[in-house]
Amino acid sequence: MTASADLEIFLISIGAGLIGSLAGVGGGIIVVPALTIIFGIDIRLAIGASIVSVIATSSGAAAAYVRDRMTDMRVGMFLELATTSGAIAGALLAAIVAPSVLLVLLGVVLLGSAAQQALRLGEELPPDAEPTGAALRLRLFGSYPDARLGREVTYAARRVPLGFALMGLAGVVSGLLGIGSGALKVLAMDAAMRLPMKVSSATSNFMIGVTAAASAGIYLGRGDVDPTIAVPVALGVLAGATIGARLLPRLSNRRVRLIFLPVLVVIGLETLARGLGIRP
Amino acid sequence: MTPERFSAVVSGVLIVGVVTSAVLMTIAVFGSLVVGWGGSLVGAPASALSATDYSAIVPGLLALRPIAIAQAGLIVLVATPVVRVIASVIGFALERDRLYSAITLGVLTILLISLIGLR
Numbered sequence: 001m002t003a004s005a006d007l008e009i010f011l012i013s014i015g016a017g018l019i020g021s022l023a024g025v026g027g028g029i030i031v032v033p034a035l036t037i038i039f040g041i042d043i044r045l046a047i048g049a050s051i052v053s054v055i056a057t058s059s060g061a062a063a064a065y066v067r068d069r070m071t072d073m074r075v076g077m078f079l080e081l082a083t084t085s086g087a088i089a090g091a092l093l094a095a096i097v098a099p100s101v102l103l104v105l106l107g108v109v110l111l112g113s114a115a116q117q118a119l120r121l122g123e124e125l126p127p128d129a130e131p132t133g134a135a136l137r138l139r140l141f142g143s144y145p146d147a148r149l150g151r152e153v154t155y156a157a158r159r160v161p162l163g164f165a166l167m168g169l170a171g172v173v174s175g176l177l178g179i180g181s182g183a184l185k186v187l188a189m190d191a192a193m194r195l196p197m198k199v200s201s202a203t204s205n206f207m208i209g210v211t212a213a214a215s216a217g218i219y220l221g222r223g224d225v226d227p228t229i230a231v232p233v234a235l236g237v238l239a240g241a242t243i244g245a246r247l248l249p250r251l252s253n254r255r256v257r258l259i260f261l262p263v264l265v266v267i268g269l270e271t272l273a274r275g276l277g278i279r280p
Numbered sequence: 281m282t283p284e285r286f287s288a289v290v291s292g293v294l295i296v297g298v299v300t301s302a303v304l305m306t307i308a309v310f311g312s313l314v315v316g317w318g319g320s321l322v323g324a325p326a327s328a329l330s331a332t333d334y335s336a337i338v339p340g341l342l343a344l345r346p347i348a349i350a351q352a353g354l355i356v357l358v359a360t361p362v363v364r365v366i367a368s369v370i371g372f373a374l375e376r377d378r379l380y381s382a383i384t385l386g387v388l389t390i391l392l393i394s395l396i397g398l399r
Contacts, residue, residue: 059360062364066291077387080365081390209360209361209364227331227347228317228331230354231308231309234301238301
């Protein structure tokens with residue numbers, strides 16, 4: 001890598017960190033194609049750098065989100081049980097399941113969810129709900145300060161078993177395919193559990209670092225993380241995520257969904273293309 | 281421990297991890313511009329080690345090689361979420377929140393199994 005290529009990778013990564021921190025995803029959808037298509041970097045090293053970028057987005061943004069009470073730590077920790085065990089199951093399944101069928105299925109699910117997201121674009125907050133059942137026992141309810149609305153917004157998780165199952169699936173998918181888990185996490189919290197969009201995005205950001213860290217050790221040991229590529233990516237993503245984390249509290253929930261929707265469509269199309277063998 | 285203090289501790293762990301890692305990686309980048317990735321900031325002979333081989337990190341750090349400093353920065357970054365989970369276990373325990381202490385301990389156990397067991 002030349003110094004000017006490093007600088008370009010750094011600048012593109014700022015964008016990846018910014019979008020990732022706002023949408024609650026890892027930024028891999030930007031980092032991997034940019035590294036492979038623009039810079040001709042080997043896919044293996046690009047994925048290694050993308051795992052690092054997920055952790056950088058997560059830790060960089062979550063530091064601010066936790067402090068600003070945008071993250072629901074109980075929801076995050078409870079659902080991490082599902083994602084981490086799902087990730088192990090996925091890594092074990094990878095040896096026996098053909099990924100192409102799963103990629104097509106996942107692509108269809110993501111695009112279907114995108115249609116549902118589009119229908120919800122006008123909604124600022126989910127309807128008020130009192131915590132019941134599992135949400136009550138697990139205390140999956142709370143409030144966050146909404147700088148945009150200028151008030152404290154209360155919320156309670158609904159359909160906790162469905163959300164937990166989707167999170168397990170997100171873990172399996174990330175262990176098996178290494179992609180799309182951030183988008184599924186946001187969907188599990190927003191569409192299934194009906195948490196406010198900003199809380200879903202911030203809590204997903206909080207969680208994706210842990211899911212990625214679980215597999216990062218494997219990538220490091222295998223020699224897939226080349227510092228000469230991963231360092232400019234990580235520094236750029238950290239900068240972008242820091243900016244994004246300052247923006248999110250001031251954006252409306254509608255705007256955050258408007259940022260998440262195209263990200264979801266791109267991930268869905270990429271996944272489908274990989275499953276159908278159109279793209280590696 | 282109050283919830284506010286708990287948030288401050290978790291947020292603090294993340295900030296320390298991210299800043300440490302960013303400082304190491306920035307030093308490595310500027311160092312590499314001066315002596316190259318495999319060079320040495322204290323004038324040791326250049327190393328031909330592979331950039332993706334993390335086993336020579338300790339001698340590399342002692343010779344202040346940019347590549348080893350970069351590797352250290354990446355390791356700190358990858359370790360940050362794990363340390364955050366450990367801090368959460370302690371936090372929930374200090375809050376005397378048995379349910380969430382157990383849940384977080386479960387997450388930590390699964391995380392350690394995947395870090396140690398799956399290679």
